[in-house]
Amino acid sequence: MGNSEIAPTALAAQVERVLAEWRVARPDLDPTPFRLFSALAIAGRQVQEFYDASTAQHGLSGPDFFLLAELRRRGEPFQATPGELTQVLVRSSGGTTKLLDRLVAVGHITRVANPDDRRSTLVQLTDNGRRLIDVALQDHLAAEATLLQDLDPADTSLVIDLLWALTSRLRAWTRPD
Template sequence: MEDTADRHVDVWARELEHVDPVAEAIFARLAILARYQTQLRRDVLAEGGLQHWQFKVLLMLRRNGPPYTASPSQLADLLGLTRGALSARLAAIEDAGWIVREADARDRRRVHVRLTDAGNDTLMRHIGGEGNGERTLLAGLTARERKNLANLLRKMVLAAEGEA
């Protein structure tokens, strides 16, 4: 059975004799899967009227665990944003009812951003939609193959992170 990556490798192996066909096939397939997953995420988010940056804010709040709060500076650091950029984004998310900004009970100068029930429901719907696509991609693999693939990819990530 031949896939797009096989055809890609065939072309470049003929054109460039130094191309390692196995390495080229691996990275071509990783790129194809990354594009598929990116498009799936865009589609799932668009269906629910959520933009990627809004999803990321909700995700970071959920990631913190109950009660799903963070200070604006913590959120900005997690998202790699300036405080000003985050503040502009929070306003739109707050208007949608997905978060609230609350003054700290002990220090009114401090603010906490909290994920609302509506924000959590929105986030979970989108995570579920992405999960469906991921399950479709992994359906052709046995549980053992999925575990082996995850372990092999971990080795690659560790190698990449070690060189960073």
Template sequence: MNKAYLDNILDNSVHFSEHSCAWKIILPMLLVDKFVLDTSDAKLAKLGLQRSDSDVLASLFFNNNLLSPTQLYEAMLFSSGGMTKVLKRLEMKGLISRIPSADDRRSLLVKLEEKGEKLIRSVLLELAEYQSKLLGILDEEEKRVIEKAFKKLAYALLVDEA
């Protein structure tokens, strides 16, 4: 999208009267989200990964490298309706393994293998470097305010099952 078109949309959001403030926040947020995800997907594709693959690996990485399929699904940022397919793909690449649960031998846990841990560490580092450059135009106070606001919005969307 050209900057002039974005300005036209934002400047003419008076058509939404009392909702124009929300529009002026959500639209740029959506554009940033789309740009970041598209760029991240392209970086992942170069490594032979899909977003669902990296989400499984990252979820395992940040949760002690071992989760049941149910826990894994709950820990994932993006939902994956084809979890079995994703797990099979990652297992074939040697990035994860399925091991019997100590609690219930009939169920299998998903374990992040060393190869998968090394890969997701490098992926996360590359994405973090890219995202840091993107956020480089903001000063520290702007970053702090945005972080706090988006965290508050994200928590409001999550269902607390505690």
């Protein structure tokens, strides 16, 4: 049974068992940080599964959705360079190229000449892609709102602030200047 098939309370209990085992195996170490990082890793996987499930009803993967949404967010003429998309979507250039090729093939985006740089192209949302992302975005945001509706807004804000603080520390750790 994969972790996504285990109830959250069972996952939390599993993490607590692992912590207890580490306390026995290495009593000289404090494994307490594992609790937070395990919860974050599990939540991250669940968020990805949520994005994939939410967007699949529209024939999109999570990455497809984010790329189309990024173009839509930019407003008319719904364009960006592949490099801009790579940066915003936090993907490799190769991963972005594969994603672009797939979305061109199904008619959601097109590549057009860049009038500011003849050596490059722009990625543009097609009318079909715009209609699709408008509906998918509306449905996705409704699903997110449903998931958050019973949470206290102050708690939600605190979680966001804490996650950004941890993200900053993680970036400093993994990308020292």
